[in-house]
Amino acid sequence: MRDVCVVGLGLIGGSVLRAAAAAGRAVWGATASEEDAEVARGDGYAVTGLAEALDRAREQDALVVVAVPLPNVEDVLRAVPAGTRLTDVVSVKGPVRDLVARLAPAARYVGGHPMAGTSASGWAAGRSDLFRDAAWVVSAEDGTDVDVLTDVIGLALAAGAHVVPATADEHDAAVARISHLPHVLAAVLASVGADGGPLALALAAGSFTDGTRVAGSRPELVRAMCEGNRSALLAAVDDALGRLGAARGSLASTGGLAKTIEAGHRARLTLDEQQEAGGANLTVDLTSPQALAALRALGARGGRVVGLNGSTALARTS
Amino acid sequence: MRDVCVVGLGLIGGSVLRAAAAAGRAVWGATASEEDAEVARGDGYAVTGLAEALDRAREQDALVVVAVPLPNVEDVLRAVPAGTRLTDVVSVKGPVRDLVARLAPAARYVGGHPMAGTSASGWAAGRSDLFRDAAWVVSAEDGTDVDVLTDVIGLALAAGAHVVPATADEHDAAVARISHLPHVLAAVLASVGADGGPLALALAAGSFTDGTRVAGSRPELVRAMCEGNRSALLAAVDDALGRLGAARGSLASTGGLAKTIEAGHRARLTLDEQQEAGGANLTVDLTSPQALAALRALGARGGRVVGLNGSTALARTS
Numbered sequence: 001m002r003d004v005c006v007v008g009l010g011l012i013g014g015s016v017l018r019a020a021a022a023a024g025r026a027v028w029g030a031t032a033s034e035e036d037a038e039v040a041r042g043d044g045y046a047v048t049g050l051a052e053a054l055d056r057a058r059e060q061d062a063l064v065v066v067a068v069p070l071p072n073v074e075d076v077l078r079a080v081p082a083g084t085r086l087t088d089v090v091s092v093k094g095p096v097r098d099l100v101a102r103l104a105p106a107a108r109y110v111g112g113h114p115m116a117g118t119s120a121s122g123w124a125a126g127r128s129d130l131f132r133d134a135a136w137v138v139s140a141e142d143g144t145d146v147d148v149l150t151d152v153i154g155l156a157l158a159a160g161a162h163v164v165p166a167t168a169d170e171h172d173a174a175v176a177r178i179s180h181l182p183h184v185l186a187a188v189l190a191s192v193g194a195d196g197g198p199l200a201l202a203l204a205a206g207s208f209t210d211g212t213r214v215a216g217s218r219p220e221l222v223r224a225m226c227e228g229n230r231s232a233l234l235a236a237v238d239d240a241l242g243r244l245g246a247a248r249g250s251l252a253s254t255g256g257l258a259k260t261i262e263a264g265h266r267a268r269l270t271l272d273e274q275q276e277a278g279g280a281n282l283t284v285d286l287t288s289p290q291a292l293a294a295l296r297a298l299g300a301r302g303g304r305v306v307g308l309n310g311s312t313a314l315a316r317t318s
Numbered sequence: 319m320r321d322v323c324v325v326g327l328g329l330i331g332g333s334v335l336r337a338a339a340a341a342g343r344a345v346w347g348a349t350a351s352e353e354d355a356e357v358a359r360g361d362g363y364a365v366t367g368l369a370e371a372l373d374r375a376r377e378q379d380a381l382v383v384v385a386v387p388l389p390n391v392e393d394v395l396r397a398v399p400a401g402t403r404l405t406d407v408v409s410v411k412g413p414v415r416d417l418v419a420r421l422a423p424a425a426r427y428v429g430g431h432p433m434a435g436t437s438a439s440g441w442a443a444g445r446s447d448l449f450r451d452a453a454w455v456v457s458a459e460d461g462t463d464v465d466v467l468t469d470v471i472g473l474a475l476a477a478g479a480h481v482v483p484a485t486a487d488e489h490d491a492a493v494a495r496i497s498h499l500p501h502v503l504a505a506v507l508a509s510v511g512a513d514g515g516p517l518a519l520a521l522a523a524g525s526f527t528d529g530t531r532v533a534g535s536r537p538e539l540v541r542a543m544c545e546g547n548r549s550a551l552l553a554a555v556d557d558a559l560g561r562l563g564a565a566r567g568s569l570a571s572t573g574g575l576a577k578t579i580e581a582g583h584r585a586r587l588t589l590d591e592q593q594e595a596g597g598a599n600l601t602v603d604l605t606s607p608q609a610l611a612a613l614r615a616l617g618a619r620g621g622r623v624v625g626l627n628g629s630t631a632l633a634r635t636s
Contacts (some may be wrong), residue, residue, distance in 0.1 A: 115523055173518075178511045179521070179525055184578060185507055186525070188558050188582065190585035191578075192554055193499075194585035194588050198618065198620030199620060202592065202622065207500035208497065211528070213525075216583070217583075222575075227569070230569060234566065234569055236510060239510045240562065247505075251552055261537045265505070265540075266512075267508035268508040271530065274516060301517075302515075302517060302519060
């Protein structure tokens with residue numbers, strides 16, 4: 001089992017460290033937060049400075065997990081030695097891929113994004129089971145280092161997650177639609193509702209409270225997530241503007257909303273059906289020249305890797 | 319206690335009938351659905367044809383509750399005798415007010431809208447406690463018949479609801495923002511998500527499932543509700559388009575979403591604070607010439623009537 005070095009011990013990094021330790025891995029970490037470091041040490045984890053942690057990773061040929069916020073990724077990457085097995089857990093993948101290409105081109109990098117979290121933050125909020133049953137997206141570009149890809153898949157599975165393979169751009173486009181746009185629309189809806197004054201808010205029931213729930217998230221976290229995925233989010237917002245504008249036009253001209261409401265209903269049923277579908281088992285031989293293409297095809301169809309047997313990935317279609 | 323005649327015995331009407339009976343009122347009903355009539359009779363309720371039910375209401379000086387879908391309201395109104403104490407439970411108030419003015423101008427009409435419901439429909443889905451703790455909007459226009467207004471307040475309170483006074487136009491503008499726009503945005507979001515294909519839907523988590531939940535509602539019900547409130551909904555959609563367009567512009571030009579996200583966050587906190595606020599008690603003397611203005615002011619501030627002592631309304635501010 002590959003040793004794991006986690007850089008950044010907040011909610012996500014701290015949970016990765018705990019999950020890897022719980023799965024029997026040798027683990028250690030580094031954090032710029034003296035507070036997090038102290039509590040983590042008190043919980044029995046080895047926490048050192050960044051250089052020391054990365055040195056040990058090179059000696060042990062460990063997998064290094066970058067778990068700092070996007071604005072701090074640069075500083076970490078500048079310290080990463082050539083040849084390091086490297087992944088990250090940042091919520092956008094294209095920008096991190098580009099930073100790695102510029103600042104740590106000789107690292108053996110495979111991007112990742114475990115899709116779990118709570119509104120809490122910091123080491124104390126972490127849990128070893130944070131990723132249980134969550135999707136952990138792993139980059140599977142052409143040219144990806146399959147040996148490190150296998151390490152990342154192994155770590156994700158050890159944490160109880162399932163692995164969704166995708167390119168960085170596919171990931172960013174998808175999360176713009178199903179995570180970042182929902183936050184923007186929730187903010188817009190909350191503001192339009194509050195514009196209606198106390199009477200409107202007094203009448204708010206389930207459709208409004210559900211539709212605005214994530215507007216209660218910490219604004220700085222939402223901004224960092226959405227702004228970090230700027231170009232993909234712009235495309236998703238344009239799609240929403242086009243659809244909302246079409247609804248407006250139809251309501252104004254004919255009084256009808258059939259197309260909007262029926263398309264939305266079908267889309268929601270598609271989500272429910274995909275989540276409830278049983279799926280079929282298949283395997284992907286990670287040593288095959290077609291492995292990366294096969295993994296990407298699996299992810300594009302809504303499938304996931306659920307196990308690893310040596311160099312064979314056990315997968316389920318949606 | 320005023321007798322109650324309910325016309326239309328679906329989910330809402332059937333629940334009003336049951337709730338009034340449970341509160342000790344003499345009740346009877348009429349419905350065009352032979353199926354609903356038969357089951358309601360089997361449950362021990364008096365169900366007749368429309369003319370007979372309205373005749374009995376005139377004889378008993380009962381309160382008639384119109385509980386049919388908006389497209390069927392016209393036919394009922396044409397049959398309502400002059401002088402009838404009349405209310406309704408339709409989800410838009412301006413269009414019903416206008417129909418009454420045209421088709422039953424001599425009825426003593428005060429509009430109402432109990433804000434409760436489930437995705438089910440028909441008599442069998444009704445419950446006597448459907449309105450418990452729900453808001454029941456009651457129209458309080460200048461010139462409203464305060465005697466009938468008191469009847470409607472009494473019925474709503476007997477059903478376990480609290481009463482939110484507002485003009486028909488204030489009601490329609492408010493529900494456009496906190497009920498109808500959320501359905502339109504949920505449909506748009508669901509479609510944009512599904513446009514991302516199976517990969518996007520496989521990554522959908524709480525923000526997307528919450529934001530699209532009501533897109534799972536029956537499209538014909540959502541359309542009837544939204545299309546029936548066309549002009550108020552257009553204003554709410556325009557507000558949303560303006561805010562979403564501003565977010566788009568800011569993201570494209572500066573890369574930032576601070577204004578959108580922070581405004582949405584403040585708005586959502588306002589909702590939470592209003593719902594959690596304790597409020598203060600006050601009374602409104604319904605025989606006073608200022609009663610209607612005082613009730614409207616109460617509703618505009620997010621307050622509600624929670625009790626009735628003779629002709630004194632017991633209220634709470636938000």
